[in-house]
Amino acid sequence: xxxxxxxxxxxxxxxxxxxxxxxESGILVRxxxxxxxxxxxxxxxxxxxxxxPSLADRERPLNARGKxxxxxxxEFLKRHGLVPDLVLSSPAVRACKTARKLATAAGLDQRRIxxxxxxxxxxxxxxxxxxxxxxxxxxxxxxxxxxxxxxEFVNGLIHSRIDSIPTAGxxxxxxxxxxxxxxRDRNGQLLLFAxxxxxx
Numbered sequence: 001x002x003x004x005x006x007x008x009x010x011x012x013x014x015x016x017x018x019x020x021x022x023x024e025s026g027i028l029v030r031x032x033x034x035x036x037x038x039x040x041x042x043x044x045x046x047x048x049x050x051x052x053p054s055l056a057d058r059e060r061p062l063n064a065r066g067k068x069x070x071x072x073x074x075e076f077l078k079r080h081g082l083v084p085d086l087v088l089s090s091p092a093v094r095a096c097k098t099a100r101k102l103a104t105a106a107g108l109d110q111r112r113i114x115x116x117x118x119x120x121x122x123x124x125x126x127x128x129x130x131x132x133x134x135x136x137x138x139x140x141x142x143x144x145x146x147x148x149x150x151x152e153f154v155n156g157l158i159h160s161r162i163d164s165i166p167t168a169g170x171x172x173x174x175x176x177x178x179x180x181x182x183x184r185d186r187n188g189q190l191l192l193f194a195x196x197x198x199x200x
Contacts, residue, residue: 038182039174039191040131041077041084041142042154043102046070046168048094058092058120069168069196070098074105076194077142082172084142086112088130090119092146098168099144119145127153134180157188169195 046066062070077083083106089099099113118126127149134141143150151165157173165171172191175182182188 036176036178037139037174038177038180039082039140039172040157040180040183040188041082041140042150042165042171042173043073043098043142043144044147044150044165044167044169045090045092045095045098045144046073046101048167061093062097066094066098066167067101070101071105072196073098073168073170074102074108076170077102078106080192082140083108084112084140085138086114086134087142087144088114088116088119089144090146091115091117092120095120095144095146099142102142102144119143123149124153124156128156128183131183132180136179138180156186157183158190159186160190162193165193166195169193 045062046069047063048060048066049063050060051063052060087099087103087108089096096113096115100110102108103110103113116130118130122130127143127145131141131143147165151162154165154171154173155161162171171193173188174191175188
């Protein structure tokens, strides 16, 4: 029998680091309404396969575990009221497959997925520029990418610290703002950090 996912909740006054392990929680987080709250979802692609050494890095597909975990991401976001308005994904196969499976599970139109090269080969500054340039009409956006850059980017948005985002892990960061310029100022608040349940 599978266990519940580990969920870490960002709360007012929270300080200190967030590691890879922690207490499980049944907490429910709902998407804040209104245009003055922006939520950025940082999602690491689901587990990929290394079975074919002839494949280029960006062509590696999801493995069995990845195919199981990717839909879980969308189900989790839907259950917690965090279905994104837009999904920006790395064009690497493992990332765009994750994006498509999470969108399907969340009930999001596949046309709301955009592939962005800078998520695959850019650094934290490229991700920051991408997020800062989002339209103000978007209130919740998911970015599907890769470590170590994704974790470094998250740690540049919040005052806590995450050791490493695991495969299929989700970090939600929010800020009371009218636009996305806040991603340049490290004034985001950790909303949650979750990972899929362990296999039975």
